[in-house]
Amino acid sequence: MFDDLQAMAADLADTDILTLFATKDRAADFSVALDGMLFDYSKTRITGEVRQTLLDLVESRGVIDKRKAMFAGKPINETEGRAVLHTALRNLVGAPVMVDGENVMPEVLDTLNRMRDFAEDVRSGRFTGQGGAITDVVNIGIGGSHLGPEMGAMALSPYHDGPRAHFVSNVDGADIADTLKALNPETTLVIVASKSFTTIETMTNAQTARDWMSNWVERPENQFVALSTAEEKTSAFGIPPARVFGFEDWVGGRYSMWGPIGLSIMLAIGPNHFRAFLEGAQAMDAHFRDAPPQKNMPIMLALTGLWHHQGCGYPTRAVLPYDQRLARLPAYFQQLEMESNGKRVTMDGTTMDYASGPVVWGEPGTNGQHAFYQLIHQGTDVIPCEFMVAAKGHEPELAHHHRLLTANCLAQSEALMRGRSLEVSRRLMADKGFEGDELERQARHRVFPGNRPSTTLIYDQLTPYRLGQIVALYEHRVFVEGAILGLNSFDQWGVELGKVLAVELEPVLSGEASGKDKDGSTSLLVHFVHTHTS
Ligand code: F6P
Numbered sequence: 001m002f003d004d005l006q007a008m009a010a011d012l013a014d015t016d017i018l019t020l021f022a023t024k025d026r027a028a029d030f031s032v033a034l035d036g037m038l039f040d041y042s043k044t045r046i047t048g049e050v051r052q053t054l055l056d057l058v059e060s061r062g063v064i065d066k067r068k069a070m071f072a073g074k075p076i077n078e079t080e081g082r083a084v085l086h087t088a089l090r091n092l093v094g095a096p097v098m099v100d101g102e103n104v105m106p107e108v109l110d111t112l113n114r115m116r117d118f119a120e121d122v123r124s125g126r127f128t129g130q131g132g133a134i135t136d137v138v139n140i141g142i143g144g145s146h147l148g149p150e151m152g153a154m155a156l157s158p159y160h161d162g163p164r165a166h167f168v169s170n171v172d173g174a175d176i177a178d179t180l181k182a183l184n185p186e187t188t189l190v191i192v193a194s195k196s197f198t199t200i201e202t203m204t205n206a207q208t209a210r211d212w213m214s215n216w217v218e219r220p221e222n223q224f225v226a227l228s229t230a231e232e233k234t235s236a237f238g239i240p241p242a243r244v245f246g247f248e249d250w251v252g253g254r255y256s257m258w259g260p261i262g263l264s265i266m267l268a269i270g271p272n273h274f275r276a277f278l279e280g281a282q283a284m285d286a287h288f289r290d291a292p293p294q295k296n297m298p299i300m301l302a303l304t305g306l307w308h309h310q311g312c313g314y315p316t317r318a319v320l321p322y323d324q325r326l327a328r329l330p331a332y333f334q335q336l337e338m339e340s341n342g343k344r345v346t347m348d349g350t351t352m353d354y355a356s357g358p359v360v361w362g363e364p365g366t367n368g369q370h371a372f373y374q375l376i377h378q379g380t381d382v383i384p385c386e387f388m389v390a391a392k393g394h395e396p397e398l399a400h401h402h403r404l405l406t407a408n409c410l411a412q413s414e415a416l417m418r419g420r421s422l423e424v425s426r427r428l429m430a431d432k433g434f435e436g437d438e439l440e441r442q443a444r445h446r447v448f449p450g451n452r453p454s455t456t457l458i459y460d461q462l463t464p465y466r467l468g469q470i471v472a473l474y475e476h477r478v479f480v481e482g483a484i485l486g487l488n489s490f491d492q493w494g495v496e497l498g499k500v501l502a503v504e505l506e507p508v509l510s511g512e513a514s515g516k517d518k519d520g521s522t523s524l525l526v527h528f529v530h531t532h533t534s
Helices: 003-012 048-060 063-071 086-090 105-124 147-155 173-180 200-214 231-236 260-269 271-290 297-311 329-341 373-378 396-418 422-431 436-445 464-485 493-510 520-533
Strands: 031-034 037-040 136-140 164-168 188-193 224-228 244-246 316-322 359-362 385-390 454-459
Touching: 003 048, 003 297, 031 297, 037 297, 037 464, 048 063, 048 297, 048 464, 063 271, 063 464, 086 105, 086 271, 086 464, 105 244, 105 260, 105 271, 136 173, 136 200, 136 260, 147 164, 147 260, 147 329, 147 464, 164 173, 164 260, 173 200, 188 200, 188 260, 200 493, 224 231, 224 260, 231 244, 244 260, 260 271, 271 297, 271 464, 297 316, 297 464, 316 329, 316 396, 329 359, 329 464, 373 396, 385 396, 396 454, 422 436, 454 464, 493 520
Parallel strands: 136 164, 136 188, 188 224, 224 244, 316 359, 316 385, 385 454
Antiparallel strands: 031 037, 037 454
């Protein structure tokens, strides 16, 4: 399917990216501007011809029809027989969204209003714990019920004026123990966030939190909230319906931070800022739906990704936010992108004979510069870098910090593209007094091959609205890549097998089951645990 792209990538392999800027207005032509944001993909080897070939894929792979089907509530998550409607959660205008002939918007807006009322009660001190106003909120969840809330709460910390937000996800007891030990159980609110309300990590942590609280609080269930689609299970856990915020199965876990799963963010930043976050996402939805493909930011972001992975064959991509408050964004994108598009079978069940989604990884700049950028600049693998930076920070008194941060971000994409030739490196070493073979040897270590592609997403400031736009931008990017790849971006069967085996292994570790059917390696590891715990 990607033969044309691969042939073009081979033809362009020796083309200097810098020379492409000889074409007048390349930067403006190979970027998409939108309402306080600019996505620049000009520092790549995408030419006009490559772009056209990529855009042809949008047409030939039915992306536009699929987009229509998604917004219309058709069951495009075919392996689970579900619609995909996270966009309904930010459809603040409330235009009807039909699922199986029923308009889901009244319920969505009703839940949002209930969340707002509850958040206001908690933030104002009307809702209290046994010991008075709530000072701390602990969100217990994992995967989509954790990464979005944690990432969002951290990203928007300049807007925090509610109780402190804490996040527990790992079943490793260290996570909950370290979190709870600093808290007062009498003024802590625990949110159990689990779409299914069966996830073993979350339910184990929720039980531990309840046990902890019941040592101090007479009615711990009064300080618990559930965010889930499974109301019977939340009642069985003892959380009254008034404090259960439900959503439907057409919201995938990794797409769920816009609704009840975002409650911890709303509690921290307040309903108005949370609404601005939803408005930003809604604006990105409208842009994705209406803008022509070449001017459509999610589509062009997706096509750049496809060019690099399926066309050029680069196995990974790095997400590099120059924003400390986006430190959890790479982890959030890892679930969003890899759980969505890390598949090997197409919609109709055939095995792909092409690459599906790439490995996604990253860290905030400038920290990454002092860790793994060495490999990005001089390693043998080419890693397309997706830089992100705000023009303005939130600390006016520290504007000089932000200037430095921004300068570093722009410098990295320039350095990756320009590189440094052997000739220049020789001159540098000659200036330092090296000569002969030693000069040559030293110079070679200082060569930067350059010609390494990167994109930059720059925006005015990381406000709630802008964060909403950015997250929705990436959601739609994943959708477009998945549609072109012909896979289902909305299921996650690949996480199941390990869960089943963990359930089997737990009694083997406790000694209640023999584990005699296990392979030699697993048995050896179990034996090691037994000898070190008995
Ligand atoms: O294990 C994968 C997964 O199902 C994710 O898709 C999901 O976000 C996470 O587990 C948590 O699921 P739940 O919200 O049902 O606890």
